[in-house]
Amino acid sequence: MMNESSISKIQDSALAEISKTNNTAELENLRVVYLGKKGSFTALMKELGSLDADQKKIFGAKINIVKEKIIDAFEKRLIILKTQESEKRYASEKIDISLPVRSYITPAENGSPHPITATSKELEKIFSSMGFTIADGPEVETDYYDFQALNMPLTHPARDMQDTLYTNSGNVMRTQTSAVQARFLEKMKPPFRIVCAGRCFRCERIDAFHSHTFYQMEGMLVDKNVTVGHLLYFMKTLLKEIYGTEQKIRLRPGFFPFVEPGFELDIWYSDRWVELLPCGLVHPELFNCAGLNPNEWQGFAFGLGLSRLAMTRYQVPLLRYLDDSDLRFIKQFPRTLPK
Ligand code: DAH
Numbered sequence: 001m002m003n004e005s006s007i008s009k010i011q012d013s014a015l016a017e018i019s020k021t022n023n024t025a026e027l028e029n030l031r032v033v034y035l036g037k038k039g040s041f042t043a044l045m046k047e048l049g050s051l052d053a054d055q056k057k058i059f060g061a062k063i064n065i066v067k068e069k070i071i072d073a074f075e076k077r078l079i080i081l082k083t084q085e086s087e088k089r090y091a092s093e094k095i096d097i098s099l100p101v102r103s104y105i106t107p108a109e110n111g112s113p114h115p116i117t118a119t120s121k122e123l124e125k126i127f128s129s130m131g132f133t134i135a136d137g138p139e140v141e142t143d144y145y146d147f148q149a150l151n152m153p154l155t156h157p158a159r160d161m162q163d164t165l166y167t168n169s170g171n172v173m174r175t176q177t178s179a180v181q182a183r184f185l186e187k188m189k190p191p192f193r194i195v196c197a198g199r200c201f202r203c204e205r206i207d208a209f210h211s212h213t214f215y216q217m218e219g220m221l222v223d224k225n226v227t228v229g230h231l232l233y234f235m236k237t238l239l240k241e242i243y244g245t246e247q248k249i250r251l252r253p254g255f256f257p258f259v260e261p262g263f264e265l266d267i268w269y270s271d272r273w274v275e276l277l278p279c280g281l282v283h284p285e286l287f288n289c290a291g292l293n294p295n296e297w298q299g300f301a302f303g304l305g306l307s308r309l310a311m312t313r314y315q316v317p318l319l320r321y322l323d324d325s326d327l328r329f330i331k332q333f334p335r336t337l338p339k
Contacts, residue, residue, distance in 0.1 A: 149182035173201035177218035215306035222299035
């Protein structure tokens with residue numbers, strides 16, 4: 001005899017069984033049991049036919065609500081099972097294209113990023129967030145981009161400040177990433193912002209802070225009405241991001257032929273001033289050289305000592321450790337790149 005509780009029982013057992021199905025085939029069988037032509041609901045509807053009008057109304061409505069709940073439960077379960085089945089299939093069809101580890105490398109040995117790589121990736125991320133494009137340039141550079149286009153003609157005495165390594169063909173091992181400034185001034189349409197991390201070379205006497213090979217990060221912003229205020233804002237933001245807290249800085253006049261005015265920006269580190277960020281406003285002559293009007297465009301530039309920054313961040317006592325490729329040194333650093 002049909003009553004409230006017999007309909008509720010069908011609902012309870014259907015929902016319980018649906019949730020226990022393990023695959024789409026099982027679910028389909030169950031659907032036939034409840035909703036098929038010979039299923040529970042067809043039987044209920046037949047029984048309903050024999051009731052009087054009042055009861056038909058009451059039980060008919062109840063049956064419809066329960067039926068909809070069950071159809072809904074079937075649909076939801078079907079989605080879950082289908083997803084599980086496709087995931088299983090994808091996993092079984094996945095082709096492993098990796099090569100087995102070669103026997104001369106210990107299997108569990110993963111590399112760690114070099115402090116210079118970690119630092120420059122972090123800086124690139126900071127500058128990208130401030131709208132800078134990541135630029136690149138060659139390590140074997142022409143005299144033109146390394147010096148002449150930076151306001152250092154062939155006989156300019158400022159060249160003596162950089163003890164240069166020349167190649168036999170008359171090119172130079174890039175003495176400064178500033179060469180990239182000259183290249184981009186020539187090829188980009190202002191306004192633009194670039195940073196470029198890279199290796200530089202000088203015929204240096206080696207001491208704790210100097211080496212024939214070192215890394216810099218060059219930055220340049222070209223726009224209209226650029227002032228020293230903008231330069232300072234960007235430099236302070238950069239230092240705060242990289243060290244995590246605001247840094248005590250000082251600005252001294254500095255001479256670089258490609259900026260006017262030029263500065264040495266020092267940070268207070270370990271109870272002393274460390275020279276870290278030479279910078280300035282792009283010299284009008286560079287705009288002339290690149291065919292741009294210096295009355296229309298201005299800019300600032302900086303050349304961050306990347307090796308020196310890595311030394312202060314990772315407490316590396318000698319610059320040359322950064323270039324020695326000694327695994328005992330590299331292995332001390334975190335295995336992952338900073339996020
Ligand atoms: N290239 C300079 C050097 O190696 C550093 C430098 C100074 C870069 C001032 C700049 C700058 O971009 O504006 O000594």
